[in-house]
Amino acid sequence: MTPKDFDTLVHSRRSVRGYLPDPVDDAVITQAVQTALWTPSNCNVQPWSLHLVSGANLRALGAAMIAQASTGQPAPDVPMDTAYQDVFRSRQIGAAKALYTAMEIARDDHQGRTDAFLRNLDAFGAPHAFFVFLPEGFGTREAADLGGFVQTLLLALTAQGLGSCPQGALSLYPDLVRDHLGLPQGPQLICGIAFGHIDPDHPSNTARTDRAALTDILTRHPA
Numbered sequence: 001m002t003p004k005d006f007d008t009l010v011h012s013r014r015s016v017r018g019y020l021p022d023p024v025d026d027a028v029i030t031q032a033v034q035t036a037l038w039t040p041s042n043c044n045v046q047p048w049s050l051h052l053v054s055g056a057n058l059r060a061l062g063a064a065m066i067a068q069a070s071t072g073q074p075a076p077d078v079p080m081d082t083a084y085q086d087v088f089r090s091r092q093i094g095a096a097k098a099l100y101t102a103m104e105i106a107r108d109d110h111q112g113r114t115d116a117f118l119r120n121l122d123a124f125g126a127p128h129a130f131f132v133f134l135p136e137g138f139g140t141r142e143a144a145d146l147g148g149f150v151q152t153l154l155l156a157l158t159a160q161g162l163g164s165c166p167q168g169a170l171s172l173y174p175d176l177v178r179d180h181l182g183l184p185q186g187p188q189l190i191c192g193i194a195f196g197h198i199d200p201d202h203p204s205n206t207a208r209t210d211r212a213a214l215t216d217i218l219t220r221h222p223a
């Protein structure tokens with residue numbers, strides 16, 4: 001593989017929010033997870049575990065989360081209450097604008113925005129989703145390792161020609177997820193990853209994001 005090949009792989013991954021219903025071959029899913037296992041982590045503790053939910057089971061879980069969203073407040077294991085300011089707020093607005101423009105949802109279309117948000121909880125109709133857990137008691141440093149694992153998994157899925165979307169939204173109702181899957185309290189639900197075959201006709205999939213300039217994030221110090 002050349003550096004250019006790797007650059008092409010990284011650039012061909014983007015968040016996909018519309019899927020075909022066809023399931024992904026189980027061997028392909030296994031291969032992607034096998035690749036992601038090789039993510040580095042502090043002292044090789046590998047602070048991550050996955051639950052794979054598919055098909056009708058995923059639709060039932062999504063329906064339960066959508067019902068919960070209309071009656072209860074989110075209670076994620078790790079709070080999601082950072083109010084982004086300054087450049088971070090601008091980037092957040094830029095990403096939302098790209099998505100809503102692609103979906104032709106106007107700024108004042110509150111129902112349209114609510115409906116678009118609720119699609120998150122059904123994993124955007126994907127045939128599969130991973131639910132990604134951090135072990136009990138682990139904090140920011142181990143969560144950073146988990147982030148690396150998620151990116152390796154996303155790239156492995158991309159290399160298989162699949163679409164994917166990491167989703168904090170799938171971690172908003174962790175007790176419901178645990179109830180549905182029969183999981184114990186303890187491990188912290190950090191995010192979900194919707195994945196499957198890309199629906200080329202879904203308008204959300206035409207959205208494109210950009211990135212900061214290199215000079216905004218890289219400071220070079222003299223040798």
Ligand SMILES: Cc1cc2nc3c(=O)[nH]c(=O)nc-3n(C[C@H](O)[C@H](O)[C@H](O)COP(=O)(O)O)c2cc1C
Pocket residue numbers: 013014015016017095120165166167168169170191209
């Ligand atoms: C940890 C994490 C959580 C995310 N949560 C959501 C989410 O809940 N819903 C969503 O539509 N996109 C979510 N995204 C996708 C980001 O919006 C997306 O990565 C970003 O806008 C850059 O776009 P790109 O992935 O197409 O390059 C999440 C991404 C990450 C890494």
